[in-house]
Amino acid sequence: MARALINVPKTAKVGDVIEIKTLVSHPMETGYRVGLGGELLPRDIIQTFICTFNGAEFYRAEFSPAVAANPYFSFHMLASESGVLEFRWQGDNDFLLVETATLTVE
Numbered sequence: 001m002a003r004a005l006i007n008v009p010k011t012a013k014v015g016d017v018i019e020i021k022t023l024v025s026h027p028m029e030t031g032y033r034v035g036l037g038g039e040l041l042p043r044d045i046i047q048t049f050i051c052t053f054n055g056a057e058f059y060r061a062e063f064s065p066a067v068a069a070n071p072y073f074s075f076h077m078l079a080s081e082s083g084v085l086e087f088r089w090q091g092d093n094d095f096l097l098v099e100t101a102t103l104t105v106e
Helices: none
Strands: 004-007 017-024 046-053 056-062 072-078 083-091 095-105
Touching: 004 083, 004 095, 017 046, 017 083, 046 072, 056 072
Parallel strands: none
Antiparallel strands: 004 017, 017 072, 046 056, 046 083, 083 095
C-alpha cells in the first residue's frame, strides 16, 4: 500500500511564501521492463498529482512512465488565509491516495 509524507508548516503569517513538500511511495513501473520469466511487467504509474487549497486547484503535475519511483515534489504557496490543503495522487490500476493538511494563517 502506498503512503505519503507531507511537510506543510503548521502556521504562517499573511503574505509569507511557504514551501510544501510531498513524497509518495510508489514503484512507478514503466511497462517496458521484462520480469524474471521473460514477460513484460505491467505498467503501474501515478498519472496525476493535484493539490488544492480550500477546494481550489493550485498545483497539478502529470506523470509519464519516465518518472522515478517514489515521486517527490517541492513547491511554494502564498499564505493568504487559513485552510485545508488536499493532496491527490491518481494512477493506473485504480490507484488513488488522498491526504490533507491544515494551514493556519495568523
